[in-house]
Amino acid sequence: MTPGAVAVEFRATTKRYGRVEAMRALDLHIPEGRFVVLLGPSGSGKSTLVRCLAGVERIDDGELLLGAELVADRRRHLPPERRNLGMVFQDYALWPHLTVSENVAYALRRHRPGRTEVGRRVGEMLERVGLVHHHGRYPHELSGGEQQRVALARALVASPGLLIFDEPLSNLDADLRERLRVEIATLSRDSGATVVYITHDQSEAFALADQIGVLDQGRLVQYAPPEEVYHRPATPFVARFTGLAAELPGRVVGTEADGHRVEVDVEGGRILVGSGEVLKAGDRVTVAVRPAAVRMTAVTGASVLAHAGMTNGSGRAPLTDHDGHPAGLNGTVADVAYRGRGYDHVVACCGQLLTGCFDAVRHERGSLVSVSLDPDGCVAYSSTDAN
Numbered sequence: 550m551t552p553g554a555v556a557v558e559f560r561a562t563t564k565r566y567g568r569v570e571a572m573r574a575l576d577l578h579i580p581e582g583r584f585v586v587l588l589g590p591s592g593s594g595k596s597t598l599v600r601c602l603a604g605v606e607r608i609d610d611g612e613l614l615l616g617a618e619l620v621a622d623r624r625r626h627l628p629p630e631r632r633n634l635g636m637v638f639q640d641y642a643l644w645p646h647l648t649v650s651e652n653v654a655y656a657l658r659r660h661r662p663g664r665t666e667v668g669r670r671v672g673e674m675l676e677r678v679g680l681v682h683h684h685g686r687y688p689h690e691l692s693g694g695e696q697q698r699v700a701l702a703r704a705l706v707a708s709p710g711l712l713i714f715d716e717p718l719s720n721l722d723a724d725l726r727e728r729l730r731v732e733i734a735t736l737s738r739d740s741g742a743t744v745v746y747i748t749h750d751q752s753e754a755f756a757l758a759d760q761i762g763v764l765d766q767g768r769l770v771q772y773a774p775p776e777e778v779y780h781r782p783a784t785p786f787v788a789r790f791t792g793l794a795a796e797l798p799g800r801v802v803g804t805e806a807d808g809h810r811v812e813v814d815v816e817g818g819r820i821l822v823g824s825g826e827v828l829k830a831g832d833r834v835t836v837a838v839r840p841a842a843v844r845m846t847a848v849t850g851a852s853v854l855a856h857a858g859m860t861n862g863s864g865r866a867p868l869t870d871h872d873g874h875p876a877g878l879n880g881t882v883a884d885v886a887y888r889g890r891g892y893d894h895v896v897a898c899c900g901q902l903l904t905g906c907f908d909a910v911r912h913e914r915g916s917l918v919s920v921s922l923d924p925d926g927c928v929a930y931s932s933t934d935a936n
């Protein structure tokens with residue numbers, strides 16, 4: 550944390566466009582120096598939130614504080630240039646008639662430093678984003694990635710207490726996206742500023758965030774570290790939006806004493822999973838399965854017969870094998886894709902298709918596999934919630 554980093558606090562903040570409540574009584578506290586990613590699908594209110602934070606939009610209700618200062622409520626509205634923040638947009642938003650250096654220097658105009666000081670700070674910033682040799686070019690003479698680096702330099706040069714990123718990587722190609730993501734993470738964290746970064750891309754959110762806030766229809770539905778969002782998604786919506794192999798319908802047959810895990814009968818077997826809420830035996834549930842929870846082993850030789858026997862027999866795999874380990878569910882590989890470090894499979898299992906099932910070895914299409922599910926990557930919700 551640098552001395553200038555600023556905490557952000559939304560208190561029951563609401564923003565309406567006509568009858569649409571784009572932000573609904575939002576409570577959100579971001580401690581100074583924290584890197585927070587707000588994640589949500591299109592229309593969930595991400596842009597509205599950052600536009601209100603930046604001061605480009607007024608809020609209708611509630612309060613917004615930066616540090617100890619009330620910057621917005623129903624009456625008050627501090628303009629963007631007085632909020633000590635830097636912003637990077639999806640479409641770069643550079644001044645087309647200014648050179649790279651002039652674009653970056655523009656962010657220092659309010660600080661009125663001397664010419665030598667401006668030259669020094671702009672030069673240093675361009676050095677850090679690798680654009681020193683392009684200082685005299687105009688934006689149209691740069692690639693998309695270079696333009697976004699200029700925007701990053703412009704946002705950072707005045708050492709603001711708050712940095713806002715509005716889908717900054719969306720217009721870039723995949724490999725460049727990855728490189729610029731690392732640069733944004735490094736330079737933002739080095740600056741010590743508080744960061745609010747919005748995206749609809751869950752992998753970007755997991756890679757960058759200290760804390761992830763998930764938005765659904767203008768509401769903050771979960772606000773937690775990435776690991777918690779992954780292992781304990783607060784709602785079926787959060788689980789779905791942050792990447793699932795499948796959702797398995799089932800029925801609770803037993804609960805562990807602490808209530809954190811439940812046993813669920815699904816088509817073709819019985820599985821132990823985490824519980825997303827208080828559940829009891831007999832409840833109908835939907836089990837959200839993370840791709841990383843799926844383990845598969847090839848079924849060969851005599852096991853193929855047993856595998857077929859289990860499928861044709863009771864329709865249920867036994868709970869344990871003869872060593873007492875949980876028995877696998879029966880699966881058939883529907884698709885396999887090479888991913889460099891291994892293979893992603895689609896597996897027909899429990900009457901559903903499990904997608905993104907990784908293994909270091911290749912299982913051919915049509916082959917039989919035994920599937921086990923790690924309870925840490927599976928969460929059951931009451932079916933009524935999941936709809």
Ligand code: ADP
Binds near residue numbers: 571
């Ligand atoms: P996101 O950034 O997550 O895609 P937005 O904040 O842009 O979501 O939009 C949230 C909701 O507010 C949507 O229903 C959108 O249609 C509505 N909205 C956003 N901006 C305006 C506007 N200027 N006028 C009317 N409705 C708007």
